Amino acid sequence: xxxxxxxxxxxxxxxxxxxxxxxxxxxxxxxxxxxxxxxxxxxxxxxxxxxxxxxxxxxxxxxxxxxxxxxxxxxxxxxxxxxxxxxxxxxxxxxxxxxxxxxxxxxxxxxxxxxxxxxxxxxxxxxxxxxxxxxxxxxxxxxxxxxxxxxxxxxxxxxxxxxxxxxxxxxxxxxxx
Numbered sequence: 250x251x252x253x254x255x256x257x258x259x260x261x262x263x264x265x266x267x268x269x270x271x272x273x274x275x276x277x278x279x280x281x282x283x284x285x286x287x288x289x290x291x292x293x294x295x296x297x298x299x300x301x302x303x304x305x306x307x308x309x310x311x312x313x314x315x316x317x318x319x320x321x322x323x324x325x326x327x328x329x330x331x332x333x334x335x336x337x338x339x340x341x342x343x344x345x346x347x348x349x350x351x352x353x354x355x356x357x358x359x360x361x362x363x364x365x366x367x368x369x370x371x372x373x374x375x376x377x378x379x380x381x382x383x384x385x386x387x388x389x390x391x392x393x394x395x396x397x398x399x400x401x402x403x404x405x406x407x408x409x410x411x412x413x414x415x416x417x418x419x420x421x422x423x424x425x426x
Contacts, residue, residue, distance in 0.1 A: 281323045290333055297324040297335055360392045367393060376400045383407075387415025
């Protein structure tokens with residue numbers, strides 16, 4: 250963990266490097282339970298959140314859900330054994346599964362971690378025309394435009410609600426593509 254909060258490395262250094270995507274028929278419930286039993290609860294809750302979203306998308310797309318349901322059952326069991334009520338225990342808003350968009354992505358994360366990385370490469374951005382594909386709320390696009398002296402910035406996203414919100418918040422034009 251750094252002053253910026255815990256990094257991804259914390260999950261891997263705590264013995265949780267074994268959180269792979271489950272492929273149908275590949276892992277038994279007992280092997281998943283054994284592999285995840287030493288993982289911190291926050292890592293299990295994060296994994297559960299992702300699998301809930303995955304399950305919703307699989308159902309919407311009429312894809313097989315057996316492996317995801319099995320993984321969720323194991324995660325619920327492990328969390329219950331620890332005395333954690335995992336029904337929305339993470340407090341994270343589930344993303345809009347129609348478009349895959351996180352409506353509050355930058356509200357909880359902020360743009361600072363990404364801007365630190367981009368600032369190291371600022372010379373690539375100066376006077377450049379920048380396209381942000383998957384711009385979400387436009388918060389990062391606006392920060393890049395403001396702090397990296399770009400000549401123009403265009404943010405696009407598949408979620409029309411996020412695009413409208415970005416246009417309203419940043420006072421830009423809304424264009425239908």
